[in-house]
Amino acid sequence: MASTLMGGMVPAHLPLCRETDKIRADGRPQPSFRDQLRRIPNWLNAWSVLFLYVQTAAVLWATVALGPWSWPVTFVLMGRAFAQFLSLMHDAAHRLLFSHKGLNDVVGRWLLGYPSLTNTDGYRRVHAAHHREEFGPDEPDLPLYVGYPIGPASFRRKLWRDATGRTGAKLLVQFLRSATSADAKVRSTFWKIMAVQALMLAAAVVSGYWWLYPFFWLAPYLTVWRVINRLRSIAEHGGMTASKDRRATTHTVAQHPVARFMVVPYRIGLHLAHHVDSGIPFRNLPALHAALIDAGYIDRTIEYANYPAIWRALRAEPGLNSPHAPTAAR
Numbered sequence: 001m002a003s004t005l006m007g008g009m010v011p012a013h014l015p016l017c018r019e020t021d022k023i024r025a026d027g028r029p030q031p032s033f034r035d036q037l038r039r040i041p042n043w044l045n046a047w048s049v050l051f052l053y054v055q056t057a058a059v060l061w062a063t064v065a066l067g068p069w070s071w072p073v074t075f076v077l078m079g080r081a082f083a084q085f086l087s088l089m090h091d092a093a094h095r096l097l098f099s100h101k102g103l104n105d106v107v108g109r110w111l112l113g114y115p116s117l118t119n120t121d122g123y124r125r126v127h128a129a130h131h132r133e134e135f136g137p138d139e140p141d142l143p144l145y146v147g148y149p150i151g152p153a154s155f156r157r158k159l160w161r162d163a164t165g166r167t168g169a170k171l172l173v174q175f176l177r178s179a180t181s182a183d184a185k186v187r188s189t190f191w192k193i194m195a196v197q198a199l200m201l202a203a204a205v206v207s208g209y210w211w212l213y214p215f216f217w218l219a220p221y222l223t224v225w226r227v228i229n230r231l232r233s234i235a236e237h238g239g240m241t242a243s244k245d246r247r248a249t250t251h252t253v254a255q256h257p258v259a260r261f262m263v264v265p266y267r268i269g270l271h272l273a274h275h276v277d278s279g280i281p282f283r284n285l286p287a288l289h290a291a292l293i294d295a296g297y298i299d300r301t302i303e304y305a306n307y308p309a310i311w312r313a314l315r316a317e318p319g320l321n322s323p324h325a326p327t328a329a330r
Contacts (some may be wrong), residue, residue: 007239009149009251009313011248016296027247029277040098040099041283051109059074074216075215080265085113086116087118091266108120109192116222119190134240134246135237155275155314163223163224167267168222197215234312235251239314251310252303254303259306267283276297
């Protein structure tokens, strides 16, 4: 990928980080602080998984009870459910959901990844490449990140493809092709995922509401989730570039309740902190983020005030609006 397509959103100047009792001069946490941050809160994470299932079931129950007027709301909320399932799966892929490796992987696969039509182990492999070298030769999501800022018309076209299911359908076809993969593990995982989907469809049929699965699980996966996934992904790395300094590879955006509810659940929006140390469970990322601010590694000159602010910068006409001044939107 030509270098001219990358780096259009990198801050012009990075703040100076000072060493503190928690943060080193290069932004990494001090050993004692790192050890504290890396403790996995097993019981709290178990509650997160359980409550995710409870609230998803509650949304579907309310859909049946309230009738058609609630369907548009349900459709959007079920797209959000994929953001929740796959954010927790992301922690499981890092083996940060539970300290017991076996439990972590079973939950990450069978309760989070497979219901969301995702091969957790395959995701783990490509995601490890992403963390080894952002924007490197093995970067799995490079097409999502390069070329920013882009013009408003191009931005709208990308989101329209997502919202109308064209992106989702293309990716679903790719997934279905794994049924005939030359890799036996890929084929095996495909059929495990299909077994979970069949179980979900069977549960809907037995309940007397077969339409819940195609219209309020599969359809939001193909549409609403794709919009959320793109908006979140470009807010993480859109227009950044390869660098040893994580602030040149990863955006930082102030977190607000609406965004955390809809787009970046389970602290996945604290993405710069996650890339500074990818061995820290999601619940402990706020402590690292606060320490990075205290050390000057993050300040208002590089942190966008909110998600609309960064999306505006990402869709600016190249050369007309500076993407290097996030504070302008504050």
